[in-house]
Amino acid sequence: MRRELALHTDKYQINMMYAHWVNGTHKRKAVFEAYFRKLPFGNGYAVFAGLERIVGYIGGLRFTEDDIRYLSEQEENYAPAFLEELLQFHFQGTVHSMKEGALIFPDEPLIRVEGTIMEAQLVETAILNFMNYQTLIATKASRIKQVAPNDILLEFGTRRAQEADAAVWGARAAYIGGFDATSNMLAGKMFSIPTKGTHAHSWVQSFGSEQEAFDAYAKVMPDEVTLLVDTFDTLRSGVPNAIHTAKKLEAQGKKMVGIRLDSGDLAYLSRQARKMLDDAGLDYVKIVASNDLDENTIMDLKLQGAAIDTWGVGTQLITASDQPSLGGVYKLVEIESATGEMIPTIKISSNPEKVSTPGKKDVFRIIGKNGKALADYICFPEEEAPRNGARLKLFNPLHPYMHKYVERYEALPMLVPIYVNGFQVYTLPDLNEVRRYHREQKDLFWPEYQRKLNPEVYRLNLSEKVWTSKQQLIAEHIRPDIE
Ligand SMILES: Nc1ncnc2c1ncn2[C@@H]1O[C@H](COP(=O)(O)OP(=O)(O)OP(=O)(O)O)[C@@H](O)[C@H]1O
Ligand SMILES: O=P(O)(O)OC[C@H]1O[C@H](OP(=O)(O)OP(=O)(O)O)[C@H](O)[C@@H]1O
Numbered sequence: 280m281r282r283e284l285a286l287h288t289d290k291y292q293i294n295m296m297y298a299h300w301v302n303g304t305h306k307r308k309a310v311f312e313a314y315f316r317k318l319p320f321g322n323g324y325a326v327f328a329g330l331e332r333i334v335g336y337i338g339g340l341r342f343t344e345d346d347i348r349y350l351s352e353q354e355e356n357y358a359p360a361f362l363e364e365l366l367q368f369h370f371q372g373t374v375h376s377m378k379e380g381a382l383i384f385p386d387e388p389l390i391r392v393e394g395t396i397m398e399a400q401l402v403e404t405a406i407l408n409f410m411n412y413q414t415l416i417a418t419k420a421s422r423i424k425q426v427a428p429n430d431i432l433l434e435f436g437t438r439r440a441q442e443a444d445a446a447v448w449g450a451r452a453a454y455i456g457g458f459d460a461t462s463n464m465l466a467g468k469m470f471s472i473p474t475k476g477t478h479a480h481s482w483v484q485s486f487g488s489e490q491e492a493f494d495a496y497a498k499v500m501p502d503e504v505t506l507l508v509d510t511f512d513t514l515r516s517g518v519p520n521a522i523h524t525a526k527k528l529e530a531q532g533k534k535m536v537g538i539r540l541d542s543g544d545l546a547y548l549s550r551q552a553r554k555m556l557d558d559a560g561l562d563y564v565k566i567v568a569s570n571d572l573d574e575n576t577i578m579d580l581k582l583q584g585a586a587i588d589t590w591g592v593g594t595q596l597i598t599a600s601d602q603p604s605l606g607g608v609y610k611l612v613e614i615e616s617a618t619g620e621m622i623p624t625i626k627i628s629s630n631p632e633k634v635s636t637p638g639k640k641d642v643f644r645i646i647g648k649n650g651k652a653l654a655d656y657i658c659f660p661e662e663e664a665p666r667n668g669a670r671l672k673l674f675n676p677l678h679p680y681m682h683k684y685v686e687r688y689e690a691l692p693m694l695v696p697i698y699v700n701g702f703q704v705y706t707l708p709d710l711n712e713v714r715r716y717h718r719e720q721k722d723l724f725w726p727e728y729q730r731k732l733n734p735e736v737y738r739l740n741l742s743e744k745v746w747t748s749k750q751q752l753i754a755e756h757i758r759p760d761i762e
């Protein structure tokens with residue numbers, strides 16, 4: 280949560296900045312693009328998140344006197360004039376990005392940074408750090424929402440998160456992905472996320488009896504009572520005691536909100552508890568469940584007919600435990616030559632999937648006449664189609680002979696300007712607006728792309744110009760072996 284984040288970077292960025300500075304190349308213009316290569320959790324899409332933190336980071340990017348002192352003590356012996364320049368540094372580049380909540384796909388530019396090589400290099404580490412984590416958690420949350428679209432989802436992960444930043448920004452990402460509230464009060468305060476809380480076993484343990492504990496809690500919070508019923512014996516004591524408390528509240532004209540189950544067979548216990556509550560005339564009392572839940576257990580519990588209205592999800596969500604990192608990368612796609620021209624660059628790999636796509640690029644979401652997304656289309660900024668609505672050729676980059684033409688479509692520009700020459704031009708939307716955008720984005724996609732297991736692969740198409748330029752650069756860089 281530290282605000283001064285200039286040193287929140289890998290040492291090699293500072294070293295490259297320094298080497299460019301000594302070499303006299305530090306002011307060369309460069310274009311970098313951030314993207315990931317593989318969707319997490321086997322999902323059909325990811326949910327873009329992290330932009331708000333990135334915007335704050337870039338806007339406040341300054342080296343303090345203290346940072347400079349620290350740098351001056353490094354074994355690299357950075358020249359004092361270089362450090363002096365760092366003290367004056369602020370970001371003057373241009374950034375385009377996907378909007379938070381957007382559905383995003385492998386190999387498409389998500390964030391594009393244009394600036395001097397020195398400034399564009401510096402921001403790599405932090406941008407990837409923020410984007411990779413928050414996108415991962417928003418995607419996990421969206422997956423959980425997918426299996427419980429009409430239930431209430433509570434984010435309970437703070438105690439298991441990888442430290443404080445992950446808890447707070449993870450709570451925000453979960454809210455973007457479809458969660459309804461968080462237990463983290465700081466996240467609530469910082470981002471205006473609704474907060475919710477029940478009570479812990481310790482509350483019950485700290486009283487002489489469960490009934491006493493329930494009544495005392497209900498007395499203090501008559502309008503917000505959700506009682507944890509599994510401290511001793513869920514069906515023999517917890518639920519009956521909660522019913523007594525609810526009845527006492529009813530006598531005062533109040534309604535208990537819910538009970539929470541946190542262990543045992545959640546399907547069986549919730550069905551039994553529902554029956555006991557209904558038989559007592561308490562059909563309005565909701566059932567909350569928690570205990571190491573994720574999208575798979577929730578789906579399974581629903582299949583078993585669990586009578587659960589609200590799901591509290593912690594560890595599995597906040598740590599994205601089945602895939603704890605997203606492999607987003609940041610690659611140089613264009614660099615200014617000594618004569619001032621912008622030259623596309625490529626990163627070759629023996630793994631064809633890892634070969635980067637050269638040149639500064641834009642992304643359009645192509646919406647067909649039925650209002651659904653057909654494909655994402657990547658082209659150079661100077662290309663007229665799809666901006667002018669001209670016929671588009673969509674072809675498979677691995678098998679270019681497989682192609683089709685689209686004539687009637689809408690092309691939604693996905694990368695929006697965030698910073699232009701160092702000035703923030705993008706107004707960060709309210710978080711509820713981000714959630715709304717995420718829902719609208721999901722409506723653009725057929726369910727086939729959204730299903731949790733073996734989803735359809737959404738198409739990503741390169742324009743012919745982008746594809747040809749990539750093939751040319753590959754041919755220039757790969758010399759066939761002759762044996
Ligand atoms: N009916 C069910 N079907 C599938 N999974 C369930 C069902 N009921 C509970 N679970 C899940 O099974 C796991 C049970 O974990 P565990 O054995 O640690 O819990 P427990 O012994 O009931 O409770 P605790 O150890 O917290 O007191 C949890 O992930 C829980 O969400
Ligand atoms: O299970 P999660 O999805 O991470 O949700 C958060 C958990 O945190 C609390 O218990 P805690 O873990 O402190 O203790 P417990 O496991 O003994 O209930 C709560 O009762 C949940 O079980």
Ligand SMILES: O=C(O)c1cccnc1
Binds near residue numbers: 436475477478539569
């Ligand atoms: O409010 C709750 O019930 C809660 C909050 C955090 C973790 N576990 C439960």
